[in-house]
Amino acid sequence: MPSSKSNLMLSRDISNFREMAISNEREPVEKSTTSLIENNGYQDSVYINAAKIFQGIRNEKPQDKILVRYGNELVPSLPDFKDECSQRSSYELAFSALKYQDLLENILLDSCFYPCQSIPDELTSLIVVMLYDLQDRKFQARQISDEEESIPEVRDVERYLYSFKTKLAAALARCRIKHDALSIEYILPETLRKQEQRASTLPLYAWINTLKSSLEDIYKELKKEGFTKVESVSDFEGYTYCLDKHCHDVLVFPASLKEEILNLELFTVYKLILQDKSRSLAVHSVKALLNMDGDIIVAHMGSRLTAAHMSVLSNQSTSKVFVCGVKSQAKEVELKELFTRMECGNIELLHEDFTEIDPTDQRLQKAKVILLLPRCSGLGVSNPIEFILNEHEDPGLLRDLSQGSVAENKLHILAERQRQELMHAMRFNKAQAIVYCTCSVYPEENEAVVNKALESGVEGSKVQPYRLNPPLWCSSEIEGPSDIFFKMEPSEISNCCFLAVLARQRDPAEVMSVKDILARAAAKGLLEGLDIGKSSKKEEKRKKKSKVTQQRNVPKDTGVQTSIVEFLNREMVSINTNSEVSPIKAISGVPQKNLNQTNSSIQLKKITKPISNSSLPGMLKNTPNLSSMSKVFERRTHIRKPRAEDKMVVLKPVEIVLPPVMVPYFNPQGNKSQISAQHYYYRWTGIKSSARDLFIPSLSKRLVKPKETLPSTMVKHPRPWI
Helix, strand or coil, rough: CCHHHHHHHHHHHCCCCHCCCCCCCHHHHHHCCCCCCCCCEHHHHHHHHHHHHHHHHCCCCCCCHCCCCCCCCCCCCCCCCHHHHHHHHHHHHHHHHHHHHHHHHHHHHHHHCCCCCCCCCCHHHHHHHHHHHHHHHHCCCCCCCCCCCCHHHHHHHHHHHHHCCCHHHHHHHHHHHHHCCCCCHEEEEEHHHHHHHHHHCCCCEEEEEECCHHHHHHHHHHCCCCCEEECHHHCCCCCCCEEECCCCCCEEECCHHHHHHHHHHHHHCCEEEEHHHHHHHHHHHCCCCCCCEEEEEEECCHHHHHHHHHHHHHHCCCCCCCEECCCHHHHHHHHHHHHHCCCCECCCCCCCCCHHHCCCCHHHEEEEEEEEECCCCCCCCHHHHHHHHHCCCCCHHHHCCCHHHHHHHHHHHHHHHHHHHHHHCCCCCCCCEEEEEEECCCCHHCHHHHHHHHCCCCCCCCCCCCEEECHHHHHCCCCCCCCCEEEEECCCCCCCEEEEEEEEECCCCCCCCCCHHHHHHHHHHCCCCCCCCCCCCHHHHHHHHHHHHHCCCCCCCCHHHHHHHHHHHHHHCHHHCCCCHHHHHHHHHHCCCCCCCCCEEEEECCCCCCCCCCCCCCCHCCCCCCCHHHHHHHHHHHCCCCCCCCCCCCCCCCCCCCCCCCCCCCCCCCCCCCCCCCCEEECCEEEECCCCCCCCEECCCCCCCCCCCCCCCCCCCCCCCC
């Protein structure tokens, strides 16, 4: 009969109750040795703190469905975490109890443990979290150390639960039979089960604090600790790590090495900082938009590690990182101590919330980029505890994360708040770009928020409007113009990440300074090995020396010049989409020169007043004087003078630096000199770029023998050098 079969199964489950527990797949290494006593429970303080957290985030039921009542407050009322490990354990225990709240309440009622006359309702939260840990330990007694500080409330609840262990195990077995589940984790929604599976394998991401150590030094120290560098996450085996493919300063470690990694000196002295990859992606998106001396606004105080990472990647002497929303004096002292230990010296703390700051605030007039990390649902995060602790988010998010979804009305409230913050950021007229980042899987918090803010037009008509741009470091991963956002779905190797970069459309009349161009070029490594910032005295001496002794030697490193030219052309690809101005002109205001080559006759227009070369690299400043060479060009190529009807656009003058050309057997005295019987001519080659009117001499072939006869327009002479 079915009833006898059920009773038989129940008796077997009761007899083997020690092997039936909620399977959370938590490895022993994930529990801290400071809070775990021989894998048999937590310290009393962890239970108390977990109960306080659970009391604040538990799911409240309607009055007509309440069967288990919770008191208003616990004793003691204030949480007291001894260290970070104790804090993490408390949150993990509270979150686990929250996921199984309904199940644990049913076990208490079915076993007749509740209601209990000897335990007040104020301790019901403590009963729930301790019941979860008791069955997770397979109803084994907790071993208590003599050195541990005891808390009377914890000891009383523990004794009472242990006296009911047989009835509690029987109630647990009946729940498993009712749901036809091998373990109680199968009762959870499928989204939560997948989340727990991803969390068990999710790698650990840590960015390098280059203010305290270099990448090479980190590699050496990890090698001393027994770690081996591999190519990718798929190669992880034992003590290994790899470099992240998106962020050059982020290292990736296996999830199983979490306990060992956190105990390394590299982490304790803040040379390596453990943080979710999504925040590093946001920081690098801001870095790609910065010039040499622009300030950054971090709109939310909770992202303290994000602010520190932003400080590390910015210029400590010329840029500032403003962090908004530091309300209390105690929080300000805590943050300053943290940033001091991390050697971040350019962070400014603001007491006002971001939305309370006036866009015309004089403190923020140099801010060029705003990093916006609004509070979101966070449903794309596989390990919510780490996310809550590292980003100092509201623990109330755990309530939604425990259900695997967010209520529609709450999602609407979050999206509206995010839109208001983004629109407020767009009102800062001096800012040139905004980076918007969330960990949500809902389009209502991502694309919808950005598109609605852009449609609002809050920037006004006095400034250039914003438009969407792909992050500069991932432009190759963007497939088309319709897929302008960067999105990373939750997986076994990363959490969810949504990134949107809003940049102002470039004004066609706006001219980027040479200083900014060289700063961007230096950031991309094109000027490596060159000394850009020379002192004014050295420049004066170099100028005088160049006037006295004209250098005629060909530069050895012509490849660097080619790299700079290619960089200038490549930098202005995005500008051409908004303006018809030539890239070289749009970047540095270089007036276009009409170097028309007609029938082998070269037309050159001289620059009337060269600009100061204080912003140019040292190698380009040392370019030989070409005045004597121009005479040779006049003799050899019959350069005609510019006609009056030639139209010239008067712009800012700039010095065009051309590679020097050596004339064989040339006498600088200006007299006739003997040359080879063979005739030599110079060929000019145009740069293949959008700057159609700018030509430079070919670097590959300086002297080219003509293969054809001279044009008819040129005077044939047996001795053309005369």
